[in-house]
Amino acid sequence: MPVIRLTERRFVLLLLAPAGCFLAVFVAYPLLLLLRNSFYEVSLYALNDGVFVGWDNFVKALGSSRVRESAARTLNYTVIALSAEFVLGFGAALLFNALGKRSELLRTIFAFPLMIPPIVAGLLWRFMLIDNIGIVNHILETLGIIGDASDISWLGDRDLVLFSVALPNIWLTTSFVALVLYTGLQNVPAELIEAAKIDGAGNWQRFRRVTVPLLRPVIAVVLILRGIDAARAFDMIWIQTEGGPRFASEILSIHIYRAMIRYGNVGEASAIATLFMLGMVLASALAFAVIWGRGTSQS
Amino acid sequence: MRSPLASRALLMLLVALIVLVYGFPYAFLVSTSLKSPQAALAIPPTLLPQQLSIENYANIGEHPSVQRSFGNSIIIALLSTVITIALAVPAAYAVARYATWAGKTFLFVVLITRLIPPVAVGIPLFVIMRALGLIDTHLGVALAHSTISVPLGIWLLASFMEGIPRELEEAARVDGCSRFGALLRIIIPVASGGIAVTAIFVFLASWNEFLFSLLLSSTGVKTAPIAIAEFKTQYGIQWGTMTSLAVLFSLPVIIFSLLMQKRIIAGLTVGAVKG
Numbered sequence: 001m002p003v004i005r006l007t008e009r010r011f012v013l014l015l016l017a018p019a020g021c022f023l024a025v026f027v028a029y030p031l032l033l034l035l036r037n038s039f040y041e042v043s044l045y046a047l048n049d050g051v052f053v054g055w056d057n058f059v060k061a062l063g064s065s066r067v068r069e070s071a072a073r074t075l076n077y078t079v080i081a082l083s084a085e086f087v088l089g090f091g092a093a094l095l096f097n098a099l100g101k102r103s104e105l106l107r108t109i110f111a112f113p114l115m116i117p118p119i120v121a122g123l124l125w126r127f128m129l130i131d132n133i134g135i136v137n138h139i140l141e142t143l144g145i146i147g148d149a150s151d152i153s154w155l156g157d158r159d160l161v162l163f164s165v166a167l168p169n170i171w172l173t174t175s176f177v178a179l180v181l182y183t184g185l186q187n188v189p190a191e192l193i194e195a196a197k198i199d200g201a202g203n204w205q206r207f208r209r210v211t212v213p214l215l216r217p218v219i220a221v222v223l224i225l226r227g228i229d230a231a232r233a234f235d236m237i238w239i240q241t242e243g244g245p246r247f248a249s250e251i252l253s254i255h256i257y258r259a260m261i262r263y264g265n266v267g268e269a270s271a272i273a274t275l276f277m278l279g280m281v282l283a284s285a286l287a288f289a290v291i292w293g294r295g296t297s298q299s
Numbered sequence: 300m301r302s303p304l305a306s307r308a309l310l311m312l313l314v315a316l317i318v319l320v321y322g323f324p325y326a327f328l329v330s331t332s333l334k335s336p337q338a339a340l341a342i343p344p345t346l347l348p349q350q351l352s353i354e355n356y357a358n359i360g361e362h363p364s365v366q367r368s369f370g371n372s373i374i375i376a377l378l379s380t381v382i383t384i385a386l387a388v389p390a391a392y393a394v395a396r397y398a399t400w401a402g403k404t405f406l407f408v409v410l411i412t413r414l415i416p417p418v419a420v421g422i423p424l425f426v427i428m429r430a431l432g433l434i435d436t437h438l439g440v441a442l443a444h445s446t447i448s449v450p451l452g453i454w455l456l457a458s459f460m461e462g463i464p465r466e467l468e469e470a471a472r473v474d475g476c477s478r479f480g481a482l483l484r485i486i487i488p489v490a491s492g493g494i495a496v497t498a499i500f501v502f503l504a505s506w507n508e509f510l511f512s513l514l515l516s517s518t519g520v521k522t523a524p525i526a527i528a529e530f531k532t533q534y535g536i537q538w539g540t541m542t543s544l545a546v547l548f549s550l551p552v553i554i555f556s557l558l559m560q561k562r563i564i565a566g567l568t569v570g571a572v573k574g
Contacts, residue, residue: 006477006478006479008397008478009399011393011397011478011479012393012397012399012401012402013401014389015389015390015392015393015482016389016390016393016394016401016402016405018385018386018389018390019386019387019389019390019449019453020390020405022382022386022445022449023408023409023412023446023449023450025427026424026427026442026443026445026446027412027415027420027446029423029427030420030423030424030427031415031419031420031423033423033426033427034419034420034422034423037422037423047422047425047426047429048426092314092317095310095313095314095317096314098310099310099311099314102311103314106314106315106318109318109321109322110317110318110321110322112321112322112325113321113324113325114556115549115552115553115556115557116325116549116552116553117506117507117524117548117549117552118507118509119507119509119524119527119528119548120328120545120548120549123527123528123541123545124324124325124327124328124545125324127328127331127538127541127542128324128327132342133340133341133342133343133344134344135327135344135346138343138344141343149342149343171321171324174321175321225413228413228414231416232416232417232418234416234417234418234509234510235509235510235524238509238528239509239528252416253416253417253418253510256416256418256419257418257421257510260418260421260422261514266422269422270422273416273418273419274419276416276419277414277415277416277419280414280416281411281414284414
């Protein structure tokens with residue numbers, strides 16, 4: 001039997017091969033199929049054949065007001081969820097940081113929502129937000145903020161629903177943002193803060209000129225990761241409203257799902273999904289360049 | 300200026316308030332699940348059960364298909380964990396130890412997969428699974444879940460393995476251990492804590508996954524999240540039973556997460572020091 005010498009290069013390739021093959025078959029190949037399908041008219045019931053239609057699906061997708069509306073909703077939803085998570089999370093991180101070691105127990109309790117499965121969060125908020133028997137409206141009524149428990153229809157009001165479906169997302173992930181930023185804050189060298197204090201910088205100035213610039217890489221990672229996850233959201237919204245009432249909470253991933261499964265329009269759905277992914281890549285690259293790039297060029 | 304003591308008390312109060320608001324929803328879920336089915340829907344709702352009742356939990360017994368779905372979820376999550384660990388351990392080792400062009404590209408590609416909305420690969424995956432005869436099978440859903448967890452696993456494991464001192468393998472190699480031998484006999488035992496943490500993450504990712512399960516399973520291997528989500532349409536909204544299902548479904552996640560808090564730190568240090 002000839003002995004094949006296991007060089008370093010061969011060894012590395014051998015180690016990467018199983019995972020590489022798996023990702024090629026179950027991630028890369030599906031993506032190629034998706035791209036192919038976006039140029040074909042394909043029915044859900046005859047997925048293997050289809051008629052080549054060129055750019056038709058893209059033209060239809062871009063021309064459809066429902067696609068444009070759900071794209072705008074995806075953006076709105078992401079901005080609502082991300083800004084609330086970031087402001088609340090950063091606030092909590094600063095409070096924990098001010099308390100120092102004493103905050104350990106509080107941090108542990110605060111980390112709790114991290115352990116809740118998304119569908120449970122969606123169901124739970126759906127239950128709490130029901131207008132007449134829901135606890136949220138009951139609390140608001142008790143506090144005298146609303147006159148009657150059925151005054152706010154959180155999941156039934158088309159103008160409000162996008163905010164309401166973001167609530168479980170915000171609840172679930174503020175802890176993540178807070179804990180990551182807290183770790184970042186703990187790593188800011190105390191000497192730098194002291195030096196700024198000696199130079200006469202006030203609280204706000206120290207925060208703006210010392211803490212935030214040093215935290216920039218952490219902030220970039222948190223914002224990009226959370227932004228991607230919020231934009232791809234499906235289950236939490238699906239479980240609360242399935243995109244309703246009358247499409248008012250239908251973000252892109254729900255629209256794509258519906259176009260494929262309910263309407264069997266695989267070609268157009270694939271075109272929308274392709275555009276969606278392209279948008280995500282561009283947005284992440286842009287966010288990365290803006291947040292990260294500015295930090296390094298300033299220093 | 301306030302005194303430091305007063306401002307500290309104010310700070311503490313503020314933090315306690317935030318924690319209360321964040322802890323409330325889940326406490327309310329558990330509390331509701333322990334009310335009677337009628338009391339769960341009372342107007343106005345009460346914070347605590349006036350009379351403790353396990354009726355909502357007992358009612359799950361009337362729905363065998365929901366019970367089966369928990370079994371399906373366990374099988375699928377275990378399968379997905381085995382597949383992911385088997386694939387990700389060697390790949391992570393290659394990426395962490397050998398800074399080759401292939402390894403770097405690989406890590407970048409793995410990062411890119413995070414940008415893919417699951418709904419985009421869902422339908423093509425459906426086509427592939429059908430061609431392989433894996434629609435509505437445990438293996439099919441587990442493979443789909445692994446498309447999310449293999450990249451996740453590689454990243455987690457690579458960071459754990461980078462923490463292992465190189466001297467350990469170098470010593471083994473000097474003693475005549477082959478490259479594979481060093482991976483099997485040195486790295487894997489030392490990294491076992493990190494592998495355990497990764498396995499838990501992967502298990503939970505599969506346990507929580509919704510969209511692929513929705514697309515790839517019908518009556519045969521329906522997972523718990525889908526069964527719970529559909530529970531409302533099939534029987535009307537039985538919120539009492541729903542809350543007990545939600546509590547049961549979240550239990551493994553909570554238990555594993557609590558276990559993991561200690562493992563993350565212990566996992567990295569124990570192995571290397573003990574040897």
